[in-house]
Amino acid sequence: METRELRYFVAVAEELHFGRAADRLGIAQPPLSRTIAQLEHRLGVALLVRTSRKVSLTDAGAVLLAEGRAILGAVAAAERRTKTVDRPSLVLAAKAGGSSELLAKLLDAYAAEPGAVAVDLLLCEAHTWRPLLDGRADVAILHEPFDSTEGLDTEPLHTESQYAILPASHPLAGEAQVRMADLPDLARWPEPDGSYLPGPGVEVHNLTQLFQMIALGRAAAVMPEVVRVGLLEGLAAVPVVDAPKVTTVIAWPPHSRSRAVADLVRVATGFS
Incomplete structure (x- = not known):
């Protein structure tokens, strides 16, 4: 299976629409459709159910989506870390305008750690979990149940009304x-x-x-x-007395082997 095929499949699986996926990938729709059909033929399973009105995932497709996200994220993260090997750092994703006090405490506490590396902030308007899946971030501050933590390792920091x-x-x-x-x-x-x-x-x-x-x-x-x-x-x-409580978590990809991520998580859970 080629990385290109995985990237094409993940785009279709996330968009559940071939036209939007093609636009996102910057390619025409026919080669995208052919690539997905070839991938299904080679794997010997149907990944998508296509009708004239919608596209949906099969059970096999859901498995490949989870695995594909992890693989593509690992590849992107490896490329990023390789390019910055002479200046070690990690990327922390968080929602713009949210958790400012927590971020300030976390960054200060981590900076005081022996062997701390530079932390680059990636502030997101929404869907803060996505940079963890596509390799743009190493770790993220997320808020359950609003942010998806499926396929990620997490540690709870605090729960609030x-x-x-x-x-x-x-x-x-x-x-x-x-x-x-x-x-x-x-x-x-x-x-x-x-x-x-x-x-x-x-x-x-x-x-x-x-x-x-x-x-x-x-x-x-x-x-x-x-x-x-x-x-x-x-x-x-x-x-709001009947609104669900929100749990702030620190999250990272399960394939991560980064000592810096492990240290940041340890610091975060230590003072939360």
């Missing part, structure tokens, strides 16, 4: 607590392919946009308690 973020002028802003059913339509975040699920609520793609829309009275959100720190003027945070 969720709060409704509302305009300070909203009738619910002065309440001691609220329930999910009490809240107005919540802002919607993009899916991994960049599309939005249908439904009410404004579409947002980063925290800056979200908070501005809330301040303008156009949106509401339910977010971990940590967002109360440094909450912008004009916004209010109210506990």
